[in-house]
Amino acid sequence: GGHYDQPQTCRFSSGDDSTCLAGQSLLLTPQPDILVADYPCGINGTDCNYVPKHKWTHSSPCFKSTESDDKFCVFTDTNFANGRGASFVMSGRRAAYLATNPGFVEPDLTKDTNQDIETSALYRMKEFPGKGMGLEAKKHIRRGDLIMANTVSLMIDYRVFDEITKEDYMQLQVAAVDNLPAPHRAAVLELSTHHATNLSHIEKIDKLTATNAFDIAPDADDEDQDHSFFVVFPEIARMNHDCRPNADYYYDHATLTQYIHALRDIMPGEEITLSYINPAMTRADRMRRLKRIWGFDCACHLCTQAQKSADASDKRIEQIKGLYWEFRNKKQDSRATPQMAELLISLYEQERLGGSMYEGYALAALEYNGVGDPWTATKFARLAIEYGLTTVGDKDADVKDMLQLAEDPWSHWSWMQRTKTRMGWGKKEDDDSD
Template sequence: QEAPLSLEKSSIFDSDIAVEAGSGTYGDEFLSGSDQAELAIEGGDATSSHDQRTTTTDHSPWSYKPVCTDYLDELGDQLCVYTDTTFSNGRGISIFTTPQIAQEFASLLPFQDPSALSSRGINPGSGNVDNMPWYTAPIPGKGVGMLASRSLQRGDLITAYTPYLLAHMENVLSTPERERFLRVALDQLPAASRDVYLGLAKIYGEPSVVVQDVVKANAFEMQIGGQMHLAVFPEASRMNHACAPNAQYFLSPGLLTHFVHAVRPIARGEEVTISYAPPLRLHADRQAYLQSTFQFTCTCARCTHSGDRTLEDADKATEDIIALQWALSQWGSNSTASVKKAEMLVGLYRQEGLDAFLDDAYGHAALTYNAVGSARGAKKYAKLAAEAARLKYGPDAEAAMEWDRIMKDPMGHSSWRRRKTG
């Protein structure tokens, strides 16, 4: 039940997390330790390619002549900067990718049909500011955060925005070289967008690599043209992490859009959070990951001792979830799977605030009920699993459609009566 990789968030460059949790992954290719050492020696001229740009319209749909690297043997191609300053009513978009993939970008609906985004409520304009379900404000100990401007229910859309910057996830250029091109990409954006970008959170605070620093702290992975790209969505970038988040995101490569929905009721004024870390890792592991990748210590409910509940209790609940999921995945004759265990699993997910990941629990429950011949239980949980999968992977996700099929025809599924009792 893992998401296809193309729908994973990359909290910048850590594929390990993407595969394991369907969640935050900021990996290390862009700004590795060795690159940083190199950077200190070489420095970087952020604007040297700038004079190559022109304002002619010969490069449609791009606003400037693409600024390109040399041919890169490792990629079998060049990488170039492509900017459309008119994209989405002048919001703009800059892409650093190969010429071939740039063509694939240009063939996507948002480039083909200028109304495709606004007609879907994507990138709501600043004129709608009063209707926006969110606002940003400083949050003690967390920098800026996003808060709900009205009460929200599970399934409510919170944000839907396109990125300002997308960068091919290559590991070929040196950090200073990459910075030079990404700086062109940023400089070619409309000034308002460029300023917002530069105001986003950073990890290193090193001005000579500021464009990559913002990528490192804020990017999500999006697969376009068969290639993973890192994408910075400035609005969604303000969402802080929680290990039991009240919101879930997915990416739609076809619409170049990052969507966020509430996964449980959120009160007006409450902070909106997503998860950057795999939810089923133990506390120390999650903290180590968040510290090494983002340089913060999580103080969310699953990471703090509160009342009678200790961190050991929280880890015990996580271990129970893992053990139950393992038991429910066993299909041999000695399987101990039972509907009682499936109900316990659903209860634990809810108790732990893992509403963003309920598709896993509901999915196990649907199959477990189906396996003992309870079409009613299977339908109930397949419906819930489909809804939860759509919040996590998007409306057209294959996983959601599979749950739809089980909901409509439980007996037609291979799990039907596969276990005799339960």
């Protein structure tokens, strides 16, 4: 989730395509080949005197939002990521803003991404009974190893689904796919439509985006965007779901890249899996959600284990949920202690929630530091960093916070914070809660 509480001088209210400087309007008349979208100044604090333009190789007709003056169109750049290409369905100023990201401007940043599945030394694609295609490890992959990195193929602003008609956005989705360079377009069109057959081209593209897209939350620093993005990465989309997956993903906004790392050692012959949902839910909740959104009955090991084991797992999940808020509570009445954080870590381990370990370690680091135990705090901060690098990435605010704690616990914001708050020492602002 993002924080949008920074002071702003020239805020774009959502749905306002005007800029903080008068006279810079968007050129959104569709043109057969090249479309140049102005990049309005002020968006996320950018320099109002610098207005780069981006040349898109394809555009589309635009559809006006029912809720604002924004127009939504397709912007394709076939040169993006060294010729792989990408299509964006969003307003012109959002597309132009994204085109200033390092991933666009510095092609070197994405030169090692987008490995072909066919030539990968790490995995192969094969059929898994009851699940369609999936990826199987070819060799021993160690915990923390990078498995795959994909730049966005198709990126749709969620506003599009709310603010233009279904008929119109389906048309934009089709143009977005059709505009991609041929090999990339073929990879998208081969994706799973989850058992649906005899679909028209338009229906097929709608079904395959629904089956394969990830929800990507906006960048926490992005003041202009409060909707998520709906994004397809065709190679990553081949990984099937497991409630206790062996791999995890995070998205890097700067390079428009989704990274997949191993959560634990993966043996040759094992399927490489991701969790499509928050895995820290009870069995019934997980199964209901997977059925509702993806339409399959989860038959993973955790969902099919004996009732006694399933009940024990659900009880641990309930306890995890109960403990979690004690740590988030920075007020005097929080019952959080370092021992409670140790329990949370143990519950994550018992549940094999590899993707949550970094969070458990980070909370333990803060609780130990909060009561003045710098060495145990540093131990957990180092663990949080190691696990965080593979599950949330080095740019994550919590990972950066843990680096600071590990370097100097005494000058970290959390030093003696719990004790002070509990005892009513120090300034009143200690009462700040999230």
